Amino acid sequence: MTYLVTLISAIVVNNFVLTYFVGICPFIGVSKKIDSALSMGIAVTFVMTITAIVTWIINHYVLIAFGLPFLEYVSYIVVIASLVQFVEMFIKKTSPALYKTLGIFLPLITTNCAILFVALIQAMRNLGFIESVVQGFGAGVGFTLAIVIMAGIREQLEVADIPKPFRGAAITLITAGILALAFMGFSGLTSA
Amino acid sequence: MRKMIIVLTAVMVLSGLVLAATYTSLSPRIEANRVAALNASLASIFADQVADVADLEFEELDTDGPTVYRGSAGDGALLGYAVRVQTQGYGGTITMLAGVAPDLETILGIEVVEQIETPGLGGNITNESFKQQFEGLSTREPIEYVKNIEPSKADNEIQAISGATITTKAIVNGTNSTLDRAIEIIRRQVQ
Amino acid sequence: MADTATANRSITTEFMKGIVRDNPVFVQVLGMCPTLAVTTSVANGIGMGLATTFVLLFSTVIASMLKNIVPNQVRIPVYAVVIATFVTIADLVLKAFFPPLSASLGPYVPLIVVNCIIMGRVEAFATRNSPGPSIIDALGMGAGFTVSLMVLGAVREILGNGALLGIQLFGEGFTPMLVMILPRERSSRSVFSWQSSTR
Numbered sequence: 001m002t003y004l005v006t007l008i009s010a011i012v013v014n015n016f017v018l019t020y021f022v023g024i025c026p027f028i029g030v031s032k033k034i035d036s037a038l039s040m041g042i043a044v045t046f047v048m049t050i051t052a053i054v055t056w057i058i059n060h061y062v063l064i065a066f067g068l069p070f071l072e073y074v075s076y077i078v079v080i081a082s083l084v085q086f087v088e089m090f091i092k093k094t095s096p097a098l099y100k101t102l103g104i105f106l107p108l109i110t111t112n113c114a115i116l117f118v119a120l121i122q123a124m125r126n127l128g129f130i131e132s133v134v135q136g137f138g139a140g141v142g143f144t145l146a147i148v149i150m151a152g153i154r155e156q157l158e159v160a161d162i163p164k165p166f167r168g169a170a171i172t173l174i175t176a177g178i179l180a181l182a183f184m185g186f187s188g189l190t191s192a
Numbered sequence: 193m194r195k196m197i198i199v200l201t202a203v204m205v206l207s208g209l210v211l212a213a214t215y216t217s218l219s220p221r222i223e224a225n226r227v228a229a230l231n232a233s234l235a236s237i238f239a240d241q242v243a244d245v246a247d248l249e250f251e252e253l254d255t256d257g258p259t260v261y262r263g264s265a266g267d268g269a270l271l272g273y274a275v276r277v278q279t280q281g282y283g284g285t286i287t288m289l290a291g292v293a294p295d296l297e298t299i300l301g302i303e304v305v306e307q308i309e310t311p312g313l314g315g316n317i318t319n320e321s322f323k324q325q326f327e328g329l330s331t332r333e334p335i336e337y338v339k340n341i342e343p344s345k346a347d348n349e350i351q352a353i354s355g356a357t358i359t360t361k362a363i364v365n366g367t368n369s370t371l372d373r374a375i376e377i378i379r380r381q382v383q
Numbered sequence: 384m385a386d387t388a389t390a391n392r393s394i395t396t397e398f399m400k401g402i403v404r405d406n407p408v409f410v411q412v413l414g415m416c417p418t419l420a421v422t423t424s425v426a427n428g429i430g431m432g433l434a435t436t437f438v439l440l441f442s443t444v445i446a447s448m449l450k451n452i453v454p455n456q457v458r459i460p461v462y463a464v465v466i467a468t469f470v471t472i473a474d475l476v477l478k479a480f481f482p483p484l485s486a487s488l489g490p491y492v493p494l495i496v497v498n499c500i501i502m503g504r505v506e507a508f509a510t511r512n513s514p515g516p517s518i519i520d521a522l523g524m525g526a527g528f529t530v531s532l533m534v535l536g537a538v539r540e541i542l543g544n545g546a547l548l549g550i551q552l553f554g555e556g557f558t559p560m561l562v563m564i565l566p567r568e569r570s571s572r573s574v575f576s577w578q579s580s581t582r
Contacts, residue, residue: 078460
């Protein structure tokens, strides 16, 4: 039951993009079309889930076991960079079309704050193994949710008549702000 | 290929050494900061019991459950125990300390250590007026909260924060369950 | 004489571009994560800005010094490790000497590791220039970032708290717009020891 709570919490209540404000770069960069947004979301969810697993193992069997808390950030980023490298090679081999759609944004998943945040949260809150995996997966689903909603809105905005000063980054950020306000409605859903 | 591995390994080894050195030199200070902050929170629970707060001494008990601190005065007299409570509030996790008297029957008070509740609403749990309500309550029955009516100390009641029922509920439920477990553990240890 | 004048002007231009023309936050739209998350007050903005500038400065200088030694295929992991090292140092220094600021900024300090600004400058500038100009570029970008965070922090602090740098500006009658300063996740390891918080 607690896993369900963790899952829902990670997807809507504490949505990584709209509540914690991580993963904003790809959120703004890849949300122009629903297709690419969905692909990005799936790739990120995959990387996040595996990151949760690997960093949990490293945290408990290396960092805590040997008393090396100062190696936390370095080890996490090495894990994430390698993971993204593998995912990139895998996608290139299995689906060249998808590889081309995601383009430059695939390697950029490495610098996606959200992935590192998954690793940090698992350590900060001292989650158990399964809870950590659920958290990572839920965070990815939440990210996908946010980015797909954003893409849907932006596709509509493409054909709207926006005043000149608001075009581009401005209207995107305003939309993101309104989305974040809307998601505040989920606050308190998973309290004691 | 070989150069790649050498460079990468060299960088990582260097990074590890630099960080180990920095950590070793700074960690005593970081630990001192942490202890000072912890002692400040613990002191506020026992502040009424001593003339000089500097006399207080704390010792963490070895438990397999909630974290419990034993508070004593400078002369060794037992002042009570402080239990760490963690509960899910409205905005996030609330971390607080609940103090109990040496007889394990009376609550000395609470101190909120960390919270990210809404400022002005749930955030008011850090106000003296809210925290004081817990002083003198009993551990023999669960604490309850009431809304819109005067709380009765005899019935172990406190007044909920207006507009922040979820936060109040989190604190009350968390304190009840954690104190129950902690008191059982303390009783076993004292015997 | 003319040469020195040109050289001086170019240093100033290099520095200023980070503040105005190529401002990382408002023009390049980089480093959004900390910008949105920690600017609840001017003090937080300054703290985060300076910490990021520290990491930016040392990372770009080291990257610039290593640019001819590091093989191309491993450059991203190598620079990532360098950046993560300086972020860890910054984090430890904050915890040791500025504990309240460290608690305020919380998990967003380690997020400096993936701050697009740092990797962006390393890739775009430091690896193509020598350490000297890289320092100026880093300081300029860092200053621009800090200034942007301060501006945002000021707006949010004034509207959300009625204060600036902790000093109350308005009287009792001012009702702050709390939505401007709603708190975010904090690191829950600040007061209780690492080992004991595993229960």
